[in-house]
């Protein structure tokens with residue numbers, strides 16, 4: 001599996017009232033082509049900052065991001081982001097349908113654009129809402145529009161920041177399975193931030209556990225579950241239960257030494 | 273509906289008060305004609321060709337002035353709003369020009385444009401440019417940075433972000449500026465007709481009715497027409513705005 005994304009010693013400092021605030025510091029990891037990597041970490045540790053740096057929207061203060069070996073300076077082509085603040089990322093003057101078509105304007109003709117948007121809205125269960133405006137929808141529906149827009153774009157690299165946070169449990173399961181299906185069909189590389197430990201294990205090929213701010217990589221766990229996942233059987237399997245316990249442990253009491261995290265197999269205790 | 277009813281009740285009350293006060297003899301004979309007399313005069317005037325031409329002259333001057341103000345202020349606002357260097361560079365000039373009351377420019381305008389309609393059009397343009405200009409400049413800053421980031425993340429360049437995000441987002445604010453300016457331009461046109469005289473116009477009609485013969489019934493009737501025009505202009509633009517920009521929560525008034 002060739003490396004797609006290479007994050008090296010990445011750090012970002014925001015200007016703050018009393019000088020600067022270091023949000024992330026010395027983050028390094030790689031993501032292979034077609035991999036789905038989940039990122040978990042304490043609230044406010046810098047997960048969104050990390051995604052923004054990878055997307056090229058934020059210029060890192062230190063370190064670098066490489067995509068296919070090329071240094072990311074602007075926003076790379078073929079990338080889509082589902083922002084944590086999804087409702088603010090929808091264009092209020094465009095209907096749901098037009099919001100989903102928005103990124104397709106440059107590449108596709110009218111008919112094709114329509115069809116793609118229709119499909120994507122159907123996938124997230126919003127066929128009936130195509131003609132509505134974002135402000136006429138509930139938070140969960142808005143979040144699904146943002147997801148549909150990213151999927152319709154069919155990016156090579158998909159960055160998702162807590163994309164299922166506002167939907168109900170049943171819809172969440174469906175969207176998780178949709179993501180797994182879509183990325184397999186389209187060979188999409190996915191970097192997904194979540195605060196839900198179970199979700200990170202269920203979805204991920206790997207789980208990156210971050211430390212408290214400034215975020216560093218505490219552990220890089222490979223999820224050795226079968227590629228085919230199932231909401232019921234996977235979640236009750238022994239491996240799954242062991243993995244989520246491990247992620248939870250790492251989150252709650254991270255090992256002291258995180259400067260040079262080793263890449264561990266699941267089940268191994270990190271930091272010993 | 274409730275609001276409309278209350279508004280009509282208020283209006284009826286005012287008219288009734290006018291009738292009572294006009295008939296009470298509180299004011300000297302002819303100073304405060306009762307409502308019924310004013311309304312009768314109004315109906316007669318609407319059939320009077322020269323009065324109708326006065327109204328047309330005022331409305332035409334207003335429309336031309338507003339058109340020019342929009343054509344000047346919107347592009348200028350977009351330019352100043354998107355190029356911070358220009359905006360800061362012109363701030364001193366703008367801060368000097370803006371507070372000058374338009375009517376104070378009447379003598380200057382007469383010297384430059386003469387006594388024709390150009391004078392009132394110029395002064396109305398002068399007054400109407402500012403709300404549109406400020407609303408447009410402000411609107412360019414009002415775009416949610418996350419919308420810009422969203423567009424950028426999908427690979428749009430600066431020009432595309434401007435055309436597809438910043439401008440549509442600015443439209444309701446600009447529209448509010450135009451609505452405010454529409455009322456201001458009408459006030460200016462009528463004021464200049466009244467203060468400086470004119471070949472034709474509602475203001476000229478009121479001026480002539482009040483001077484010499486002192487026909488207060490005609491003055492009130494003319495004033496009523498000006499008031500109704502002003503109301504229609506504002507209500508018309510408000511309705512249009514609600515229809516076009518239902519998505520926008522704001523009516524976008526700029527703190528000036």
Ligand SMILES: Nc1ncnc2c1ncn2[C@@H]1O[C@H](COP(=O)(O)OP(=O)(O)OP(=O)(O)O)[C@@H](O)[C@H]1O
Pocket residue numbers: 014015016021023041042043044045046047048049050084213
């Ligand atoms: N634009 C900014 N300016 C200054 N500080 C910022 C800015 N954005 C984020 N921060 C700070 O950086 C830290 C990391 O923020 P970030 O949003 O990346 O965290 P997060 O892990 O995504 O949080 P959450 O779990 O709440 O989504 C926070 O302490 C935040 O206050």
Ligand SMILES: [Mg+2]
Pocket residue numbers: 047048049084161
């Ligand atoms: Mg975040």
